[in-house]
Amino acid sequence: MSNSNTKPDGAARLGWAGVRRHPLLLVLPALVLLILIMAVPLITIIARSFIDPVPGLGNYSWFFSHKLNLIVLWRTFVISFWVTISCVLVAYPYAFAMSVAGPRLRLILVLCVLVPFWVSGVVRTLAWVIILQDTGVINQFVIWLGFDKLSLIRTQLGVTIGMTQVLLPFMVMPLFAVMRGIDLRLIEAAKSLGSHPVKAFFQVYLPLSLPGVFAGATIVFILALGFYITPLLLGGPSSTMLSTLVQQQVMSLLNWGRGGAMGVILLVATFGFLALASPFMRRKYDISGGSK
Incomplete structure (x- = not known):
């Protein structure tokens, strides 16, 4: 035993x-x-x-020999860039409000970010189709003000708006995580030494929050590069992204070789962007606004 x-x-x-x-x-x-x-x-x-279909570099040669593919690749990065900028501009003041708000208001602000995030991206995109169309709420308001209606649907602007709303939580939460660790007494100390509040914000608070900006911007940019549903539903021929071409090659034409080549090129281009951005992400900022 x-x-x-x-x-x-x-x-x-x-x-x-x-x-x-x-x-x-x-x-x-x-x-x-x-x-x-x-x-x-x-x-x-x-x-x-x-x-596929034959060994060699034929798929890559085909991609770079067609100007349309290069235009769409460039457009993919341009749209992703503007979506990232839009997310930063919208998320920064929102995350700042979350970091300085009281517990109850902070909970409400967090829920406002996360609840739409739990809804299907397709549903949110279809909602934007209704809002941005020529007879939608925005254009009705613009016409009521006496202006001509705006072209929002099937444009890059509409795609940017829809992608910004979908990707906004990925920008807000990293910013909020960093801003919660910033001591607001630093700004008060700068103001007590004679600094203007705006100058104190840009010289003290903004440099300390830049790691959150870079982290969120990197996540948003990489996710935006591979978006498919939102550009497909909100965009048109002038706003086609590379993911749409990959879908056409794989699903419609059953050409896995060309679709795979597009995916590999986008992956390599993304890694190239990260290599260029990594020195800025590793840079340490002091409260004087400089870098080291």
Whole structure:
């Protein structure tokens, strides 16, 4: 009886000692699952871009030899850039209000950000189709003011508005996380030393909040590059993004090679952007507004 009781305990101690010597064993199941879900499909798409329909660089040669593909690739980055700028401009004052508000008001502001985030992106985009159309609420208000109606649907402006609303939580929450850690007494100290409130904000508070700006902007920009539903429903021929062309090649034309090549090119371009932006993200800012 005593031997049967001590053996499992000894085995358990031995197993725990093995895990402590090899902590990678703790993350091994999650690592295997991550490889199966992400790495295998990615490797498959990259491989098919080189071998489908025939081995070689034909798919990449086709992409760069057609001007339309390059225009759409450039447009994808331009739209993503403006969506990121829009998110920063809208999210910064909102996150600041969340950081200085009381507990009850802060809860309401957080819910205003998260509740739409829990709604399907398709539903939110269809709502914007109704709002932005020629007979929508915005154009009715513009006509009531005496102006000509605006072209919002099937334009880059409409796509930017819809994508900004969908991606706004990804900008607000990183900003809020950083702003909550900033001591507002620093601004009061700057004002007590004779600094104007606006100058104190730009020289003290803004530099301390820049890590949140860079983190949120990076997340929003990368997510915007791969958007499909919102540009498809709100956009038109002049606002087509690369994800739409990938869908056409894969689903309509069953050309996995060209679709994979587009995806690989977008992935490489995204990594190139991150390489260019990483020095700014790693830069440390002091409260005088400079960098080091």
